[in-house]
Amino acid sequence: MxxxxxxxxxxxxxxxxxxxxxxxxxxxxxxxxxxxxxxxxxxxxxxxxxxxxxxxxxxxxxxxxxxxxxxxxxxxxxxxxxxxxxxxxxxxxxxxxxxxxxxxxxxxxxxxxxxxxxxxxxxxxxxxxxxxxxxxxxxxxxxxxxxxxxxxxxxxxxxxxxxxxxxxxxxxxxxxREPGFEDKAEAAILKLGKKTAKLYNSLRKAFQEQGDIEALETARALLKELQSVTLGDKERLFGYLEGGGKVLLxxxxxxxxxxxxMTGLDGRRMSKSNSNAIYLRDTTEEVEDKLKRMPTDPARVHRTDPGDPARCPVWLLHEVYSSSETREWVQQGCKSAGIGCLDCKAPLIEAVQAELKPLQARAIDYQDSxxxxxxxxxxxxxxxxxxxxxxxxxxxxxxxxxxx
Structure with missing residues (x-):
């Protein structure tokens, strides 16, 4: 192997x-x-x-x-x-x-x-x-x-x-645990040369006696760099570090x-089974229609009612797609009723469409081939x-x- x-x-x-x-x-x-x-x-x-x-x-x-x-x-x-x-x-x-x-x-x-x-x-x-x-x-x-x-x-x-x-x-x-594993591992250590063998043994001892994870990682890195030992010996030395056998898997x-x-169109986790997803190959019209119909803060019955983004699933998408300036605009506008829900959704629609546009262009090439x-x-x-x-x-x- x-x-x-x-x-x-x-x-x-x-x-x-x-x-x-x-x-x-x-x-x-x-x-x-x-x-x-x-x-x-x-x-x-x-x-x-x-x-x-x-x-x-x-x-x-x-x-x-x-x-x-x-x-x-x-x-x-x-x-x-x-x-x-x-x-x-x-x-x-x-x-x-x-x-x-x-x-x-x-x-x-x-x-x-x-x-x-x-x-x-x-x-x-x-x-x-x-x-x-x-x-x-x-x-x-x-x-x-x-x-x-x-x-x-x-x-x-x-x-x-x-x-x-x-x-x-x-x-x-x-x-x-191959027969004679410890003897074969010790023999492999001797093949490393005095300096490398001494370092390997000290790192192995530090891990096995003191639980020094850093020593274990250092020893693993040391083994990866070795060019002069066989693959079988290298696997034995990896296993011997932790006191086990060869690391097969x-x-x-x-x-x-x-x-x-990702929040879905109804505020639950986005998934096909929930029928609340925006698909990567939805058209620009489908994206716009889905987001426009997305439910918002139930407290905003009328355009003049103030709302709270924390209660609105649309806000969760703003946290993914919108800049800090846009999010600030949404927070202030929603809480003061200065903007309506469709106003709030407009930059989100634009951002999702912009993200999907290059992806959909590549998709066409593969769909046709x-x-x-x-x-x-x-x-x-x-x-x-x-x-x-x-x-x-x-x-x-x-x-x-x-x-x-």
Whole structure:
């Protein structure tokens, strides 16, 4: 296995549900566009995940996948800067999910918070299926398959990342303990040379005896720079730092986003299911009509009634789109009844339309070239499979499934 710098690798995915809206754009895509220039990024359309809840409504999945891909590309996610692919076109996701299911305790899956939450929210669906119970493990396989050290998520997804860490830790504990590991690790230290070996040992001791996290990070950085040791020895030295075995599957960390949740047209969180979204490819007329009809402070029955922006969902969009001067104008005008609700919405309509205009121009090019979109996703799947195969080679070897 090639020694991947997991802390420079990002994995993130989206479940295909059709065209994307401003909540997706501000909550995820703008962050991806930034991350793709700072990290090695793998962005996955997780179509198998769609089946965990919508297994009885599969007719539109392929169309939803294409719609999502067009919106990603239009938003600026670039196939030259990141790897874009469809989950089901990389079958190694399924194999790793199966192999991890052999070691994953049932109780771990049952205690994932979203398991009960989604059953309550989707009470009209029969979710008493193996696939729905196991979807956090499939998500874990998505991450661990690429040895991604960083996963951009919101705070509500933290339990899923902790679950993935638990699974990786259990796998490494069970299978990273090769026979004679300590002796092989000590032999690898001797190959470092006196000066480097002394530094490595002192950093390892500082972490194991004093819990010095900075020493651990320094030692990891030291190992990454080494050119004179074999990949196997380097993996042993990484594992030996923490007193375990070889690090077969690195534990992922959450890359928390501080992006606020986008308010929908009715004041609730913007989502397709709430029917309160502005979509990235809505026309200028649709954007204007939706925002004009957006409810405001209920205290403003008449134009002359003063209002309070804190009680108005429109204000939450101003906090995302408007300058400090415009927000001040809204605050004063609303509270004094100096402006009406349509006056308040006018600069917001203009700002949303201006933001979407270049994105929609790019979207047209991809909409008119479906073969290009399919080609981008196919090439991404090949790149993803190259990485996935390397991981599976190591995993099969650890599990004794090596027959060559």
């Amino acid at each position: 090639s020694l991947v710098d997991s802390q420079r690798r990002v994995l993130s995915g989206m479940c295909p549900s059709g065209r994307l809206h401003l909540g997706h754009y501000h909550g995820v895509l703008k962050n991806w566009v930034k991350l793709q220039h700072e990290y090695e990024c793998f962005f996955c359309i997780v179509d198998w995940h769609a089946l965990t809840t919508d297994y009885d409504e599969v007719g539109q999945i392929s169309q939803h996948v294409m719609e999502m891909a067009v919106d990603w590309l239009a938003a600026g996610v670039s196939p030259s800067s990141a790897t874009l692919f469809i989950q089901s076109q990389v079958p190694e996701h399924a194999e790793l999910h199966l192999l991890l299911s052999m070691i994953c305790p049932l109780s771990w899956l049952e205690r994932v918070p979203s398991y009960k939450e989604q059953q309550d929210q989707l009470h009209h669906k029969d979710l008493s299926t193996y696939g729905f119970l196991g979807y956090p493990l499939l998500q874990t396989a998505d991450i661990l398959l690429y040895r991604a050290g960083l996963v951009p998520v919101g705070a509500d997804q933290l339990p899923h990342i902790e679950f993935a860490r638990d699974v990786a830790r259990r796998f490494n504990h069970l299978y990273g 690195p534990e992922p960390q959450a890359l928390l986003s501080d992006t606020p949740k 479906p073969d290009l979109v399919r080609s981008i996703l196919a090439e991404g799947a090949e790149r993803a499979r190259d990485e996935a195969r390397e991981t599976l080679t190591e995993v099969r070897l650890a599990l004794g499934l090596n027959y060559r």
